[in-house]
Amino acid sequence: MTDTPAETDVAIIGAGPAGLFAAFQCAMLRLNCVLIDVLPEVGGQCAALYPEKPIYDIPACPAVEGAQLIARLEEQIAPFNIPRLLKHRVESLEGHRGNFTLGTNQGTTLKAKAIIIAAGAGAFGPNRPPLEGLEAFEDTGAVQYYVRRKADFAGRRIVIAGGGDSALDWALSLKDNAEKLYLVHRRDRFRGAPESLRQLDEAVAAGQIEKVVPYQLHALHGQNGALEGVEVADLDGATRMLEADVLLPFFGLATDLGPVARWGMDTMRSTIPVTPSSCETSLPGVFAVGDVATYPGKLKLILQGFSEAAMAAHAIYPIVNPDQALHFEYSTSKGVPA
Incomplete structure (x- = not known):
């Protein structure tokens, strides 16, 4: 140089x-x-x-x-x-x-x-979800916006939120590493390449990915920055708790x-x-x-x-x-x- x-x-x-x-x-x-x-x-x-x-x-x-x-x-x-x-x-x-x-x-x-x-x-920089107490979970890595090492997610319960290519690609990439993987989106239609959508359907049918639709992120639960669950809500306000160690929001x-x-x-x-x-x-x-x-x-x-x-x-x-x-x-x- x-x-x-x-x-x-x-x-x-x-x-x-x-x-x-x-x-x-x-x-x-x-x-x-x-x-x-x-x-x-x-x-x-x-x-x-x-x-x-x-x-x-x-x-x-x-x-x-x-x-x-x-x-x-x-x-x-x-x-x-x-x-x-x-x-x-x-x-x-x-x-x-x-x-x-x-x-x-x-x-x-x-x-x-x-x-x-x-x-x-x-x-x-990432578009961050408007969730109370988000910063505490960001500081510990329980909420992350980028995946730099797939090995860091081995054996973990993962919630991926989003409906575009990044959410789809990482759901497909991490499904073999995760103990449990949820894919949360506010509607049942995802924006992705046809091949990615086909692979998603196969992974859902095989039980490797659980689609949580139509839901949106509602709240984070845990103590001292350690995530225990992600609460999601449907369009009528009904909520559901997803047991999770890490949240990956991909909102662009x-x-x-x-x-x-x-x-x-x-x-x-x-x-x-x-x-x-x-x-x-x-x-x-x-x-x-x-x-x-x-x-x-x-x-x-x-x-x-x-x-x-x-x-x-x-x-x-x-x-x-x-x-x-x-x-x-x-x-x-x-x-x-x-």
Whole structure:
């Protein structure tokens, strides 16, 4: 790893999957770049929220855990020795296309000719259920919003609350580890991939998962932060007690673009509209890729973030090299630049 330079061709804000692949694409075009992330390690949500969660829609990988995907992306960029500014939050952006200056919360200044924002959901945190005494159970780990190690849940009585992909995926992933697993949702219909719904029906029929529908979280019971039961209520107010050691509420993330929203580009509900063919934002020279970028027909898939990273890198090339035509070659022909 090289020391962070004072100047670079491309500053990549966000070191999740899309940011890491953007670094690879820039390097393949011989564009110098720097990775910047507020977290202490690369990987974004993959590393911070679901390192052991299988991902099934990465091409050529039938299943890959979040941490494994990040490790492979790091291996891919390793030959380029790309500098990183970790634990740095970009607070300010000044200048114009071809001549930007970024300032971070650590007092670091970096000049760049172009910017790629790969900030995922921006600053993120869980949507917490409005339950009395919740904090005491959070402090002991009886209530958790992320699963970092599946082994921590072996032999435990688990209540998962939510009706989306995260709730479904973790219910299916943890069912073989748990002593008992409840899946609570306010209605009987779940929002998930058809294959996940099929697997859920099989697990319910086999007694591995108990669906508790239509119910909502009502109260937590226990002492000194040790959870003993989760009380749920149906739409008529009738309650039921579920004996449990841990509650995993998956109600999505509260996201915030933070300082990015004040840089003068168009934003829309914590996302940044971009031109689909180049991923350039309304601020010339600033590009956005991955979950933070939006346009008609956008799919929030990691593989789409990879494609956007490639388009942004190619659109940046003439900014950095205005007098040079880019003669694109496939990687099978050109290999990895020395």
